[in-house]
Amino acid sequence: MPSAIFHRVARGALLLGAGALVSFAAPSPVIAAPTASAAATPVAVTVNARAGLATVPGTALGVNDAIWDTNLGTAQTSDLLKAAGVRMLRYPGGSYADIYHWRDHTAPGGYVAPNTDFDTFMASAARVGAEPMIIANYGTGTAEEAAGWVRHAKDKGYRAKYWTIGNENYGNGHYGAAWEADDHADKSPAAYAAGVVAFADAMRAVDPDIKIGAVLTMPGNWPDGLVGEGDAGTWNKEVLTRAGAHIDFVDVHWYPGGGSAAESLTRTSHVDDAMYLLRRQIDQYAGPGAGRITISLTETNVGVGPNTQPGALFLADAYSDLLENGVFTVQWWNVHNGIGTVSTVAGQRDYGDYGMLSSGNCTADGSVCEPPLNTPFAPYHALTMMSSFVHPGDQLVGAGTDDPLVAAHAARRPNGDLQVLLINRDPDNERTATLDYQGYEPATGAAPTVISLGNGGTPVTAPAGTAAEQTLAPYSLTLVTLHPARAGGGAPTAPGLPVAGAVTDRTATISWPAARPGRDPIAKYEVYRSNGVISEQLGETAGTLLTVRNLRPGTRYTVTVLARDTAGRVSWSSSPLTFSTTAPATSTCAVRLSDTSDWGNGFVGAVEITNNGTVPLTDWTLTFTWPTGWQTVQSGWSGTWTQTGRDVKVTGEPNATLAPGATATAGFVAGYSGPNVLPQAFTLNGTVCSAG
Structure with missing residues (x-):
């Protein structure tokens, strides 16, 4: 199979997505990569077992398979994947999924290698010991075709539980960039959502036990933030609002890019905020019971050095960050891919190959060839280390x-x-x-x-x-x-997942399912807030409910709960709860921030400031803080705008009076180079304002 086909399939979404970003984008801030230098001062590492994160699922470590890979089902490939700890395999391969017809094993317009049909893939998954994830053809297929595939898998006795509807269906031209096949006349997110509902109904009629996933876009990545012509909202908002009740999980991809290896390796800092925004979108738009919807990330790869050490370091960091945030599977793109642009990275030859294993092919002129087929590249070794690091059931x-x-x-x-x-x-x-x-x-x-x-x-x-x-x-x-200093037997179990209720600007009531006692009765529960990697105790109680006070308005909090028994034994931490306090219910001022026009890495913002007091304001200064370090005000009007670090200040125009009950509007252009988390707290002349 020609190497160019391998290369084109893997990079299509990455290159076209990046192109779309460039065509829409105003300048945005770039966080400089840290400078490498000799360091005499030791690095201080803090490990905080009180700050519990997600529990590792059995499907955590994954990778992609593809029908254009001749070696998809070979024993050697399967055994290498098993040795690396792969526990989830995705098929039939990225954008090919939206041209692939399983019944006759064809992909019009693409290449199908011999010995890559569904039965061969399932035999490989069984040999690896991996759960399959199947992509149903939304772009050129039908709900009936997908239902037939589910029937075939069920009749064969295959363990095929997870099914996504399509691949990167937002890349169908609706937002200006088209790499994903889509034969539907209506290419809007509303049409895709209707398709998800139809596919889900047809597929579940065959097997009600399967899990259905819908394609969303990763916050901070194109086309996040864009609203297409005729749409009522972004892709994610439209899909979740219309199809949320019919799905079990959402599926996102993440190619963070970067102009250098150092820059690419900093992009893992985006993960926490991206997952926070994605979870918030699910909870806000997917309707009742949205908490049942989980998240998969089924394609990722580094921007520079995919075969060499940057790929290994990025894989370990990204997989860890994503699993900490509760993603149930992270999947590398991909097993085999083929030679690309050859370079030298940190003294090692890099073949520009997005595969984990060598394809053994050469450049078009034959001047450079990869190592023999199935030679592991650096990311494979990193995945092997990840399988030693995280095990199902670990916290x-x-x-x-x-x-x-x-x-x-x-x-x-x-x-x-x-x-x-x-x-x-x-x-x-x-x-x-x-x-x-x-x-x-x-x-x-x-x-x-x-x-x-x-x-x-x-x-x-x-x-x-x-x-x-x-x-x-x-x-x-x-x-x-x-190893622990002493045996841990007899401790209580971890408390259940906390929930927050009665959240105001200054207080929140945290409750949780009780822990089960171990050798001795439970004496109390301790509630901790994570402040960076340090835990600060917010309070303790003998019951399963605690009202925490003296919180800051418009601030994100992550809390965990531990149980302590009468002998002093301490449980594992609960899973984390993240919530945000509100603006004050009443104040002498009110502020409303609107994102009026977004192009994917920048937006036009409008700030409406209302004087709720009884005294005219002849001079006013509004301040707020960006939640991340990659957001910046680039220009503004109807006031004097300045930014220092993450802190923003806008001062009203001279001699402009804001009378009681009156509203002033100031505008700005902002740039962002990662997930765009909007500020929630605003202060006018030192007073925290209510929401407008």
Whole structure:
């Protein structure tokens, strides 16, 4: 199969999506990548077991398969995927899904390799021990065709539970860029949502136990924020509003790009805010019971160095970040892809191949060839390390560092072990990391087990170091496994997922399902707020409800709950609850911020300021803080706009009086280079305003 076909299939969405961004975009801020330099000061790593995150699902580690890959079902490929810990496989392959017809195993306009039919794929998935995820053809197929596929899988006795409707269907030309096949006359999100409902009804009529997923766009990535002509909202809003009651999960893709390896590796900082926005969109638009809808991320890859160490570092960091945020599967693009643009990255030859395993082919002129077929590239080795790091049933917990070039993640195992994954993104210098633990006491008598993946290498057992200090090689992954100081038997179970009620600008009532006692009765519950990687105790109670006070208006809070028994044993942390306080119900001022026109990495904003007081305001100053570091005011009017760091200030025009009951409007152009979380709190002349 020609290598150009491999390359085109993988990059289509990435390149066309980026092109659309450029064509719509005004200038937006760029956060500079951290500068690599020799560091004599140790990196402070904090691991916080009190800050519980998501529990690792059985489908966590995934990768894509494709019908144009001749080696899709071979024993060698399947065994390599099994050895890497792959537990979910997606088929029939990206945009090909919207031209693929399963009955006759054809993809008009594309290439179908021999021995890549559905039965072959399912045999491979069984050999790997992976759950399949199947993409039903929305673009050129029908609901009846998809239902027939479900029937075939059921009649064969296949374990095919997860089905998505289409691939990147927002890329059908509706927003100006067209790479995804779509034969429907109406290419709007409303039409896609109607298709999702029809497909879901037909497929569930055959097998009511399957899970149906709808395609959304990743917040902060094209076409997020865009409203197409004739639409009532963005793609995500329209799809969720119209089809939310009919789906079990949403499916997003994320190609973060970046002009250099260093810049690409910073983009994982977008994950927390992107997942926060996506979850908020689901809860806001998908109707009653939206909490049941889960999230899959079925395509990702790094922007620079996909075969070399940047790909490995990005995979480990991105998979960890996404799983911490409750994504039930993360899937690399893809198993085999083919040679692309050849370059040298951090001293290693990179083939521009978006596959995890070598395809063994050459450039068109034959001047450069990849290693032999199925030679693992660096991301494969990173996935292997991830399978040692996260196991089904583990709880990911908070971890962080004080060095932007070093990332940290941690997971707590049911047997009491704690595993810490350290990522040194400096290509030139090693780092000494000092580790501090909150809510966990590592054993002092036994050295930890350490595995390291260095630049150009494979995972190897590394010098053990200590629980308190590790040496991180340049451009490396280091996995540290620690044992607990004492046996943990007899502790209570973790409390259930907390919920927030009666949320105001200053208070919230947190409640949770009770923990089950262990060896001794439960004495109390402790409620913690995560402030970065540090936990601050908000209060404690003998019951399962606590009202927390003295909160800040318009602020996002993440809280967890632990149970402590009468003998002092402490449970694992609950899963986290994230909520935002509101603006004050009443105030002498009111502010309303509107995103009046969005082009994907910038928008026109309007701020309406109302004087609710009894005294005219002859001079006024409004302030707010951007939630992220990649948002900026680029210009403004009807006032003097300034920004320092993330803090924004607008001062009214001279001699302009805002009378009681009157409203003034000031406007601005903002840029953003990541998820666009809008501010919720505004202060006028030192007074926090209510929502307008």
